[in-house]
Amino acid sequence: MTGKLSHSSASNANASPTGIARRIVGYFAGVVGVLLLAASAFWWRGEAEWGRFEPLTPEQAFAEGSFGLELAPLKYILVASNVSATALGTSWIRRFGFLSRKTPAAGACEADAPQNLPVGFTVSNRLPGSATPLPVKFVGLSCAACHAASIGESGPILGVGTQTADVIGFTDAFLNAVLDPALNSKIILGAYDRQCPGEASGFRAQAARWVEAFFIDRWLSGVRAQTRENVTKYDLPYHGAELGSPDNIPTGPSRTRPFRSVVRNTLDLPGAKNIAYSKVPLAAMQGLKRWSQFDGSIGDPVVRSMIAVFTSGASLAALNEPQISDNIVKAAAYTLRRGIDPPLPSLAETFPNRPKPSAETLEKGHLVYVRACDGCHGHPNGAGWSLPSASGDPPSITPLPEISTDPGRIIFRYADMLPIALSATLPAADVTVQREALVAQSAKAIRQGDLAQADWWNEAIIALEARSREFPAGHRRAFPAGDVTQRDGYQNAPIPFIWLRAPYLHNGSVPTVRQLIGLDERPTRFCRGDAGYDPIAIGVIAPPPGANGCDSKAPFLFDTTQPGNSNAGHLHPPPGTVAREELEALLAYVGTL
Amino acid sequence: MTTARRSYPLPFGLALLLLGAGVVAFTLLSLSADDVSYARTEWTALLSMLLATPAVLLYVLDRGTPGPWWRAFWTVGLIAYLLHFWWAVFRSFNGDLGAVVERQGWVAYTNFAVTGLWTLDVLIAWVLPGRADTLARIVLRSVTWAAVTASFLAAAALFRTGTIAQIGDALALALVIAFLVRVLGLARLLAGEPK
Numbered sequence: 001m002t003g004k005l006s007h008s009s010a011s012n013a014n015a016s017p018t019g020i021a022r023r024i025v026g027y028f029a030g031v032v033g034v035l036l037l038a039a040s041a042f043w044w045r046g047e048a049e050w051g052r053f054e055p056l057t058p059e060q061a062f063a064e065g066s067f068g069l070e071l072a073p074l075k076y077i078l079v080a081s082n083v084s085a086t087a088l089g090t091s092w093i094r095r096f097g098f099l100s101r102k103t104p105a106a107g108a109c110e111a112d113a114p115q116n117l118p119v120g121f122t123v124s125n126r127l128p129g130s131a132t133p134l135p136v137k138f139v140g141l142s143c144a145a146c147h148a149a150s151i152g153e154s155g156p157i158l159g160v161g162t163q164t165a166d167v168i169g170f171t172d173a174f175l176n177a178v179l180d181p182a183l184n185s186k187i188i189l190g191a192y193d194r195q196c197p198g199e200a201s202g203f204r205a206q207a208a209r210w211v212e213a214f215f216i217d218r219w220l221s222g223v224r225a226q227t228r229e230n231v232t233k234y235d236l237p238y239h240g241a242e243l244g245s246p247d248n249i250p251t252g253p254s255r256t257r258p259f260r261s262v263v264r265n266t267l268d269l270p271g272a273k274n275i276a277y278s279k280v281p282l283a284a285m286q287g288l289k290r291w292s293q294f295d296g297s298i299g300d301p302v303v304r305s306m307i308a309v310f311t312s313g314a315s316l317a318a319l320n321e322p323q324i325s326d327n328i329v330k331a332a333a334y335t336l337r338r339g340i341d342p343p344l345p346s347l348a349e350t351f352p353n354r355p356k357p358s359a360e361t362l363e364k365g366h367l368v369y370v371r372a373c374d375g376c377h378g379h380p381n382g383a384g385w386s387l388p389s390a391s392g393d394p395p396s397i398t399p400l401p402e403i404s405t406d407p408g409r410i411i412f413r414y415a416d417m418l419p420i421a422l423s424a425t426l427p428a429a430d431v432t433v434q435r436e437a438l439v440a441q442s443a444k445a446i447r448q449g450d451l452a453q454a455d456w457w458n459e460a461i462i463a464l465e466a467r468s469r470e471f472p473a474g475h476r477r478a479f480p481a482g483d484v485t486q487r488d489g490y491q492n493a494p495i496p497f498i499w500l501r502a503p504y505l506h507n508g509s510v511p512t513v514r515q516l517i518g519l520d521e522r523p524t525r526f527c528r529g530d531a532g533y534d535p536i537a538i539g540v541i542a543p544p545p546g547a548n549g550c551d552s553k554a555p556f557l558f559d560t561t562q563p564g565n566s567n568a569g570h571l572h573p574p575p576g577t578v579a580r581e582e583l584e585a586l587l588a589y590v591g592t593l
Numbered sequence: 594m595t596t597a598r599r600s601y602p603l604p605f606g607l608a609l610l611l612l613g614a615g616v617v618a619f620t621l622l623s624l625s626a627d628d629v630s631y632a633r634t635e636w637t638a639l640l641s642m643l644l645a646t647p648a649v650l651l652y653v654l655d656r657g658t659p660g661p662w663w664r665a666f667w668t669v670g671l672i673a674y675l676l677h678f679w680w681a682v683f684r685s686f687n688g689d690l691g692a693v694v695e696r697q698g699w700v701a702y703t704n705f706a707v708t709g710l711w712t713l714d715v716l717i718a719w720v721l722p723g724r725a726d727t728l729a730r731i732v733l734r735s736v737t738w739a740a741v742t743a744s745f746l747a748a749a750a751l752f753r754t755g756t757i758a759q760i761g762d763a764l765a766l767a768l769v770i771a772f773l774v775r776v777l778g779l780a781r782l783l784a785g786e787p788k
């Protein structure tokens with residue numbers, strides 16, 4: 001068989017019945033092989049089309065871009081209130097505080113998406129997890145899911161931290177929904193067909209439906225497997241009434257646990273005890289400062305946006321996708337200019353019926369501001385802001401003992417490991433520097449007698465090498481270790497649009513500016529949800545709990561005596577140093593910022 | 594060999610079928626991977642090695658000019674290798690050949706050389722089958738065989754761990770056995786024993 005066939009032997013062999021059968025088998029196998037290759041080529045061509053690069057504007061990227069945070073097939077999301085009512089409720093958009101797009105003309109079918117989805121819920125053809133292109137539409141989250149707010153009668157304002165969304169509660173409810181053993185493609189597509197009849201008629205539509213059903217089932221099986229795999233680290237998700245209990249999910253509306261996510265995603269360690277609760281911040285006017293985050297710990301806006309996406313669950317493979325990588329760069333650019341171009345609305349514009357302070361009051365308030373606030377926060381300067389230290393490197397930090405606000409965001413287990421570990425998570429083209437940093441951390445841990453941590457760093461070196469093979473040209477969003485650092489306090493940062501930064505302090509423990517500056521007492525316990533905005537006190541309406549707790553409008557009980565929720569500190573102006581009348585003037589003045 | 598190609602389609606047909614099945618399999622199965630591009634880069638290399646292994650072994654076992662089975666598997670192995678090359682260069686390295694060289698150093702040049710040699714060898718095997726026994730052709734074929742085999746062994750058995758390394762080890766073992774069979778067969782021939 002292996003030797004060269006002579007002409008005669010080949011001819012004789014082919015003339016026999018066995019030879020003819022071999023020829024038939026040979027040609028048949030060849031044809032099937034070619035067809036399989038053609039089908040593969042057709043699929044790859046499709047992938048190029050489904051994942052075609054689209055250069056978005058910064059605003060488009062921020063609001064509608066894909067960030068590798070795809071959640072679920074579009075058709076499932078469109079019928080989720082129906083097929084997953086037990087887990088999500090019949091009105092999950094409102095229940096979890098997401099914003100409606102206010103496009104009443106939009107129907108409930110695929111063709112109307114994303115107008116029939118909440119703000120920040122986007123549509124792409126990317127598979128959740130790897131973000132690889134598929135012929136099925138999926139819904140994902142953009143920056144706007146968390147960084148948009150509807151205040152007063154205004155529509156959604158992009159770039160403002162959400163004041164209502166309970167992202168962690170939603171995530172647990174969503175995991176419950178997809179773990180529903182009864183849920184499958186047949187249930188989902190059946191519900192969709194009843195909601196949008198007539199879409200699956202014709203051969204092409206039916207063929208597309210088979211593909212869709214296949215990938216919906218694959219998605220369900222994948223997300224279930226991943227949830228089960230994570231359960232020892234993430235615990236079982238809460239459900240039903242448990243979701244609203246601060247004992248179970250202590251963040252509530254408008255807050256997240258970013259460092260719990262970083263600890264889990266980056267270090268692959270449990271973060272359950274992490275109490276670094278943070279409000280979702282204003283993601284505008286970021287160009288006014290060199291270092292971002294409440295603690296001034298991230299030096300590059302693109303790195304900041306990338307870490308935000310990574311901690312929200314995007315995979316390394318997704319972050320390396322050209323479209324997603326570009327979206328991150330564009331969204332970061334949007335945060336630098338948002339507030340200037342395009343501008344943000346002022347308090348007076350949003351609440352035109354609010355009593356207008358007199359010029360005299362504003363001048364008086366300005367003087368108090370200069371005395372009590374300007375040293376740390378600077379002041380407006382034309383279209384910009386005057387605070388020289390904001391562009392400093394390192395930034396100006398008020399140490400924790402001095403500012404005395406909640407320490408949970410600064411002091412937590414593994415805080416010292418994160419900067420180096422984060423940087424080494426995304427391999428550069430040449431990993432020498434990253435490897436050396438990890439080796440140094442291992443040696444340091446050994447010197448300190450922390451052998452377990454030394455072992456962790458040694459494993460991190462192996463993991464870095466493996467990721468370096470995965471991204472041999474370097475990960476697109478790799479960054480130098482110096483771009484992320486640990487601080488011992490909170491950054492003295494500009495505060496333009498202070499009215500859009502409510503609730504106040506990094507953990508959102510003070511609902512209004514009025515309470516922040518000492519005109520009213522800071523409430524120990526209050527209710528958060530969607531109770532509205534108070535333009536007089538400048539902040540969110542957070543009623544006190546009644547005898548039966550919080551009501552449905554603001555269902556989350558925020559208890560500032562709980563770890564991570566402290567409303568202490570930042571006593572500026574210092575109590576007793578400024579007359580009440582002057583504090584009123586200060587409140588009026590900061591409402592103009 | 595022209596006769597063999599025209600009248601004996603079974604080897605290439607079956608090899609094409611295996612190639613097509615392999616390509617469909619890695620295309621679809623990789624969708625479950627955490628990193629689809631990386632999975633495809635890895636799995637195309639593995640597919641190339643698996644498909645070319647029969648040809649690599651036949652080249653050792655066969656005392657005569659390599660026949661249609663050798664050419665069939667040598668060809669589909671190359672096609673899988675070119676897919677691997679495409680995925681590696683255009684997806685993993687973002688189309689930047691300079692980055693390939695920077696990352697791999699001299700190994701990159703050997704990879705380029707293997708790709709070029711193997712492509713040339715397969716082209717000649719199909720286009721000029723009548724010159725299979727010329728000295729130049731024998732030299733090219735032998736050098737290409739050695740380069741491809743060394744490349745497989747180094748990439749799998751030496752530089753990797755786990756399943757891929759085990760496959761590399763299996764290839765090395767199979768090669769040793771093939772050499773032994775060849776040498777023993779040659780010895781018997783020299784001793785005048787029947788084949």
